[in-house]
Amino acid sequence: MIEAHELTKDFDGFRAVDTVTLDVPAGSVLAVLGPNGAGKTTTVRMLTSILQPTSGWAKVAGYDVATHPEAVRANVGVLTEQHGLYERMKAIEYLDFFGQVYHLPASVRRQRAYELMERFGLTFALSKQLGEYSKGMKQKLALVRAMLHDPPVLLLDEPTSAMDPQSAKLVRDAIIELQRDKRTFLITTHNLAEAQVLADRIAIIRGGRIIANGRFEELARQFVGEPIVELKVQGELNGLVHDIEDLVQVEESGINWLRYRVAEPSITNPILVRRLVELGVELIALSPTTQTLEDIYLQVVKEDEMNGGAAHEHLH
Amino acid sequence: MGAQRMNTSTNPEVMPASAYLSGNQSRASSGRMLNNALIITRREVRDSLRDWRIMGPIIILTLLFPLLAQFVAGQFSTFLQGFGAEVIGGRTIPFLLMIVGFFPISISLVIALETFVGEKERRSLEPLLSTPLSNTELYVGKTLSAILPPLVASFIGMSIYLFGLFNSVETAWRPPAALVIQIFLLTTVQGLVMITGAVVVSSQTTSTRAANLLASFIIIPITMLIWIESAIMFLAPDAESPNGIGSLWAIIIGMGVVVALLLRVGNSIFNREELLGRTLDKIDIKGFFRGVWSRVLAVDDQGTKASNIFVWYRRSIPLSLRNLGFAVPITTLFFILAVVGGYIFGMIGSYQLRLPEGLSLQDAAQYVDAGLLFTGNAVFEVLMQNWRILALATLFGVFTFGSMAFVLTPTVYFIIGYLASQLLLSGYSPTFLIPALLTHGIIEIPVIIIATAAALKLGAVVTRPPRGKTVGQAWSAAFSDTVKLWLGILLPGLLLAAIIEVYITPAVVAAFLSAP
Numbered sequence: 001m002i003e004a005h006e007l008t009k010d011f012d013g014f015r016a017v018d019t020v021t022l023d024v025p026a027g028s029v030l031a032v033l034g035p036n037g038a039g040k041t042t043t044v045r046m047l048t049s050i051l052q053p054t055s056g057w058a059k060v061a062g063y064d065v066a067t068h069p070e071a072v073r074a075n076v077g078v079l080t081e082q083h084g085l086y087e088r089m090k091a092i093e094y095l096d097f098f099g100q101v102y103h104l105p106a107s108v109r110r111q112r113a114y115e116l117m118e119r120f121g122l123t124f125a126l127s128k129q130l131g132e133y134s135k136g137m138k139q140k141l142a143l144v145r146a147m148l149h150d151p152p153v154l155l156l157d158e159p160t161s162a163m164d165p166q167s168a169k170l171v172r173d174a175i176i177e178l179q180r181d182k183r184t185f186l187i188t189t190h191n192l193a194e195a196q197v198l199a200d201r202i203a204i205i206r207g208g209r210i211i212a213n214g215r216f217e218e219l220a221r222q223f224v225g226e227p228i229v230e231l232k233v234q235g236e237l238n239g240l241v242h243d244i245e246d247l248v249q250v251e252e253s254g255i256n257w258l259r260y261r262v263a264e265p266s267i268t269n270p271i272l273v274r275r276l277v278e279l280g281v282e283l284i285a286l287s288p289t290t291q292t293l294e295d296i297y298l299q300v301v302k303e304d305e306m307n308g309g310a311a312h313e314h315l316h
Numbered sequence: 317m318g319a320q321r322m323n324t325s326t327n328p329e330v331m332p333a334s335a336y337l338s339g340n341q342s343r344a345s346s347g348r349m350l351n352n353a354l355i356i357t358r359r360e361v362r363d364s365l366r367d368w369r370i371m372g373p374i375i376i377l378t379l380l381f382p383l384l385a386q387f388v389a390g391q392f393s394t395f396l397q398g399f400g401a402e403v404i405g406g407r408t409i410p411f412l413l414m415i416v417g418f419f420p421i422s423i424s425l426v427i428a429l430e431t432f433v434g435e436k437e438r439r440s441l442e443p444l445l446s447t448p449l450s451n452t453e454l455y456v457g458k459t460l461s462a463i464l465p466p467l468v469a470s471f472i473g474m475s476i477y478l479f480g481l482f483n484s485v486e487t488a489w490r491p492p493a494a495l496v497i498q499i500f501l502l503t504t505v506q507g508l509v510m511i512t513g514a515v516v517v518s519s520q521t522t523s524t525r526a527a528n529l530l531a532s533f534i535i536i537p538i539t540m541l542i543w544i545e546s547a548i549m550f551l552a553p554d555a556e557s558p559n560g561i562g563s564l565w566a567i568i569i570g571m572g573v574v575v576a577l578l579l580r581v582g583n584s585i586f587n588r589e590e591l592l593g594r595t596l597d598k599i600d601i602k603g604f605f606r607g608v609w610s611r612v613l614a615v616d617d618q619g620t621k622a623s624n625i626f627v628w629y630r631r632s633i634p635l636s637l638r639n640l641g642f643a644v645p646i647t648t649l650f651f652i653l654a655v656v657g658g659y660i661f662g663m664i665g666s667y668q669l670r671l672p673e674g675l676s677l678q679d680a681a682q683y684v685d686a687g688l689l690f691t692g693n694a695v696f697e698v699l700m701q702n703w704r705i706l707a708l709a710t711l712f713g714v715f716t717f718g719s720m721a722f723v724l725t726p727t728v729y730f731i732i733g734y735l736a737s738q739l740l741l742s743g744y745s746p747t748f749l750i751p752a753l754l755t756h757g758i759i760e761i762p763v764i765i766i767a768t769a770a771a772l773k774l775g776a777v778v779t780r781p782p783r784g785k786t787v788g789q790a791w792s793a794a795f796s797d798t799v800k801l802w803l804g805i806l807l808p809g810l811l812l813a814a815i816i817e818v819y820i821t822p823a824v825v826a827a828f829l830s831a832p
Contacts (some may be wrong), residue, residue, distance in 0.1 A: 045592065048446050048593060049588075049589045050442070050445050050446060050589075051588065051589055051592065052589055070448045070449075070450060071448075073446060073447055073448040074448040078443070078445070078446040080439075080442040080446065081442075082439035082440075082442065083443070084438060084439040084440035084441065084442055085440065086359070086440060088363055088365070088366045088367065089359075089362075093362075097355070097359050098443075099446070100355045101352075101355055101444075101447045101448070101449060102447065102448070112539055117827050142443070145443065155372060
């Protein structure tokens with residue numbers, strides 16, 4: 001549904017996006033992570049046909065962003081970095097205006113506006129001027145605007161920023177529900193926990209380049225290694241590390257605990273438990289430590305920094 | 317609330333994406349374009365109507381100022397009647413009508429700057445740019461929204477003034493209907509010039525503050541124009557003609573052309589790339605000239621530097637000549653038309669010179685041969701004269717989208733055509749003009765054509781930058797070509813032509829004239 005091949009954008013000698021290649025199938029969510037100025041917004045703007053790529057190509061909903069910009073924009077809903085509402089308008093007028101722009105008939109405009117406003121808990125504010133909206137309400141209304149014409153592709157820039165936890169959950173639920181209905185999402189965010197929950201695939205962009213791209217498990221394995229399991233025993237370890245080193249690779253240990261890395265926990269762990277029983281060790285707990293997207297992200301960025309890939313490329 | 321499931325089915329009533337397919341082919345008709353533009357216009361006008369900063373001045377200027385102007389007109393007429401100067405009082409009436417119309421229309425500049433730059437500043441433009449509306453629809457919609465409220469206010473204000481005037485017992489003088497129509501038209505084109513100019517200004521800035529500063533480039537010429545129009549209304553010999561004032565018609569037509577050109581420039585500039593790509597109000601004169609110089613030296617579009625002057629002449633100069641494109645044949649055609657036009661003009665009885673007849677051209681040859689035509693540092697003077705004309709043509713071209721590049725240089729050819737006709741009419745053979753012009757003209761004429769074509773291109777390129785280039789990039793490339801052609805062809809060509817014109821042409825002409 002979203003395909004990009006070596007997408008590149010230069011601005012006056014500055015390369016903002018550098019040969020970005022993406023593939024987001026229908027009904028999936030891609031989270032694009034990266035520091036400020038990494039090229040996320042420029043990538044989204046190219047995928048919305050607002051900016052023309054300097055080189056490379058991209059197709060959104062089957063339309064080429066360079067040759068069919070209006071068809072692309074008709075098929076995407078965009079939540080921009082700045083929600084940019086018209087503060088002197090009322091919410092219902094605002095949505096009606098965008099509904100007209102997308103050529104929705106009057107009855108459909110009204111119906112969609114009410115449905116979505118109700119979905120995001122904003123019905124009470126339909127006739128309020130947008131200048132009176134709180135930051136979170138504005139963000140939700142901007143999201144309603146993006147979904148108003150029921151597009152097959154949604155490009156969301158920080159969809160839950162400025163929202164309270166309850167509102168953020170509402171938005172996450174809406175994304176999951178729409179995803180089930182085969183809507184495709186590209187979400188740029190700094191909220192790693194949210195990205196981990198929502199995304200089927202994760203792309204990390206830095207200095208305009210994609211430096212990591214894959215499913216969470218793939219990235220975890222590639223960048224932070226095999227899962228780590230923590231073992232806790234009654235009393236002291238007393239040479240236990242040595243006794244099990246033929247089974248697992250112990251990463252670190254304390255007085256009564258140790259952590260080991262294991263490639264196939266379902267095979268190795270039962271053998272390990274049997275060994276502990278044979279050795280007469282009293283086991284208190286055997287639990288996997290959690291790998292987070294934050295661990296992966298920090299590791300990816302660290303490796304990229306070590307490879308000298310941070311600096312933006314200046315053209316000659 | 318949260319449990320309610322959204323209706324996510326694709327709605328068949330929504331316009332299908334295929335309707336937006338393939339920009340030019342299936343892009344909607346102009347009717348649909350206007351409908352889409354009007355969606356923007358309605359929203360923007362409603363927004364303006366809710367803004368007291370805009371509506372306050374408009375209401376005051378629309379309702380109160382006409383009454384004040386009407387009072388002034390009455391008092392002024394009564395006062396001047398005492399001195400027998402009714403005509404001055406009378407001519408103040410259309411002047412005040414123009415001012416009554418101009419004040420509300422001046423608000424359009426504020427609205428335009430607010431509509432374009434203000435929206436950029438508030439970051440509310442991007443959601444709009446993310447919709448399927450085309451650049452032209454956005455541009456037309458916003459332009460209409462900036463012009464309509466002030467224009468309506470202006471027309472209402474002028475109507476109030478006229479209503480008061482026609483019901484006044486103090487002022488007996490009534491402006492001719494054509495003059496009233498002219499003032500309504502002038503108000504409209506002035507408003508359009510300000511709006512379209514404001515779009516150009518706003519596209520070059522990212523803040524209302526900067527746009528307001530740059531707006532003086534619009535306000536000052538318009539103010540000067542108002543002075544000129546006022547003077548015309550007072551002084552024109554045809555001020556009370558039932559057909560209106562001739563020079564005001566000329567101004568209306570001229571302004572109409574400027575509006576058309578500015579609309580074209582605005583439409584080129586008002587595109588998503590320019591609006592979002594430009595994020596800084598940065599002046600980098602050094603960088604600009606560095607870029608120009610590297611393109612002057614380049615032998616290709618990639619910026620490969622010429623290794624020596626021969627390579628530069630062989631590859632770089634032809635590249636810039638090719639870049640002039642249609643400007644060269646258009647200029648050539650214009651020059652031919654100027655010669656023909658001059659000849660036809662000379663055939664019109666009232667414009668004929670009536671040269672003395674029966675003179676001997678052979679006698680004239682001795683004066684030519686004696687070098688009377690040139691004294692002192694003639695080469696330098698000829699060079700400077702030609703340089704001045706071509707430099708002015710370039711300058712005019714830059715500030716008039718290329719159109720005024722055709723004012724100075726073709727005039728010379730018009731005069732040549734005219735002279736040829738006068739010689740013929742007086743019984744002389746104009747054939748001596750051929751050696752007189754072509755001896756140095758072999759070099760000078762192509763130089764003038766190239767200079768004029770470059771001026772045309774330099775001015776016109778902003779109205780339609782090549783695909784994939786911003787207005788700034790396109791202008792900068794055309795400027796580089798112009799500099800290159802001046803250095804490589806025009807200045808050396810002018811110098812050579814001046815030397816021939818001073819030292820060889822007189823001898824050739826003298827020889828031609830003295831031939832039996």
